[in-house]
Amino acid sequence: MAVMTDPPRLATPPPLGVKSPEPKKRRTAGWWLPFVLIAPAVVLELVIHVIPMVVGVWMSFIKLTQLYIANWSAAPFLGFGNYEVALDFSGAQGKALVQSFLTTVLFTVLVVGISWVFGMAAAVALQRSFWGRGLLRTLFLIPYAVPMYAGIIAWKFMFQQQTGAINTILTSLHLVDPGQKPFWLIGSNAIVSVVVVAIWRMWPFAFLMLMAGLQSVSEDLYEASALDGAKPFRQWRSITLPGLGPVNRVLLLVMFLWTFNDFNTPFILFGGNQPPAGDLISIHIYNTSFVNLNFGFGSAMSVLLLLFLLLVTGIYLFIGNRRSKDA
């Protein structure tokens, strides 16, 4: 007859409702390891992100202009002076800020929306294996892999009015009169060029994330729904989209933040010559700070931008969390 011994502790979990006895308060060997492992990351985070951010916030409260830039401690304290100028929408600076903000909102909505649509379409199209899928996947990811400067400079050349490829193609398709070639890098068309380039860079990222997310959506669901007579669009709406819920939540937020803050695209595309139609907010703040040497004001605008983005993110996550609780 076998002797019944107590089963080892790991084999059976404690019965529901009963708390396992508290382990003795004794530091396990190597308690310090997790802290040591994350210490470099924490230090770098503080030095590269947090401390400069705090300094930036402090800068927004002082009059840090060209007269004081070489000697910060001499700069007079302005309190909310810089903020007042930034938020005075009847003044030149405030009006320019609002204009830039609205341009950036339009830019972000267009870029995130269209990139997401392209990414979703490509991810769904390439969901099932077919001949040439690998090649197409690689092709689609190229814009994201190309070094940013090289890619955007290539677009800048293409958008040149007289010699660029875009106008040459449009002229050969007879969409544009050769004597009246449109400008893409100055004037009101500038928003089109910056949106196109941003979408070109952003949509492979959406594609990549959605493709990865689709891996976790089970094939069986599609088969079952097909048996029930569901058309592809219904399948997409009822299976794919909910299945990608968590991925989409994060993806849209990340895309929104990156696009809203995009500095590289307008800077490389337009150089120092920012057209008002393409004046995105990060470039606008840069122009005020570096080009006008008015760092206090630039910092105030940056803090306002930070608050706005925090607000949007907060609302977004709050709504997202409530939805997932209801699900």
Added chain:
Amino acid sequence: MNFSRRTKIGAVIAGAAAIALLATGCSSGGSGSSDASGTTIKYWASNQGTSLANDKEVLTPVLKKFEKETGIKVDLEVVGWNNLQNRINTAVTSGAGPDVTNIGNTWAPYLQATGAFLPYDSANMKAIGGKDKFVATALATGGQEGKALTSVPLYGLAYGLYYNKKMFADAGLTPPTTWEEMVADAKKLTTPSVWGMGLEAGSYTENVHFAFITASQNKASFFKGEKADFTQDGAVDGVKRYLDLMQTDKVVDPSNAQYTTGTEASADFAKGKVAMIINQDNANALLESNGMKADAYGVVAIPAPVGGKKISSGIQGINISIYKNTKHKDAALKFVKYMTSAATQDVLGKPYVSIPVLKDVKPTFTDDPALAKTFQDIYNDASAPYPLVPLEGAFETNVGNAVNNLFATIATGGTVSTSDVKKALQTAEDKTNAAG
């Protein structure tokens, strides 16, 4: 999870090594020796030649000679005009920049106000050869009145109106003496294949210079004391007159609104695509490199409108400054002395087409005595000094960019009225005064 002891220690060593590696990578510039010889100084040169590469070609033998004479090595970087002010500003802000830099001479007052540059007080001025060697007008651009200068003149430049001799002769025209004549001539010369005039309409530095020149011709200025005052009638009218070359006179190709580097209009002129350009005298080198012989073009002073003041140029030029926090002060001073010496000025005068900033130096920028006289006269008699106030830098960027955008509006089919110009200048004025 329970790691073995070995794994834990391994992880700690790896982490420490990573931090150590980062720390060495982040170490800032090395020690500066006070002994001048044997050191290396960093020098930012501006684009004065036909291209950045050309500048490097021109300067390298000059710098090598300096190294031979003094043992000081010069690490040269040539920075283009669309970037130079930005780079200088960044170096001022961060404190990390070159030891010596060229600056546009109109930037001298505002750079002086930042306090980031070494003042040429009596000791430093003596070290570079004394202030009496400089032409007085040129030296006056070195900073605000009454304060120790933080820059000294290096190259003198002046604007001129370049015209294509053959096109003028064929059309039976003589070089214009008034603005109205210039516009009429340009209109006559504008054909389906040739434009009457070429402008660097996308370059904020060029645009602000012409805004200044046309305003001066209208006896207006952009400042009231030290405060910006951009909406004086003469200033607004001057800018409108300049914009109208593209807008109503239609003698300028709208695609010039995308010309930003300061060299594209000259290249068009050399290739016979435009009949006239308004450019600083260093266009000579560019035209030559583009295949235009010196006898194919002539130069006259940019004419003033009838009844206007005979101003054809600002006192343009390049100055040279030393950053205050340089670790090689003696070496830097020696270098500035060398660059502003008669021998070096003689060598650099020709490739940079520079009007002499030193007294008693023969102009070498051209072999044509008539051309030399034209530019020397413009420099001496028809040049207006830029405002020597701290807000000058912000004035340049804001007014320059405003005119850029106005040209862009015209080029893309919009219209710019006098009140549009006034509005744009008012916005620029507000931004400028806020920067003070």
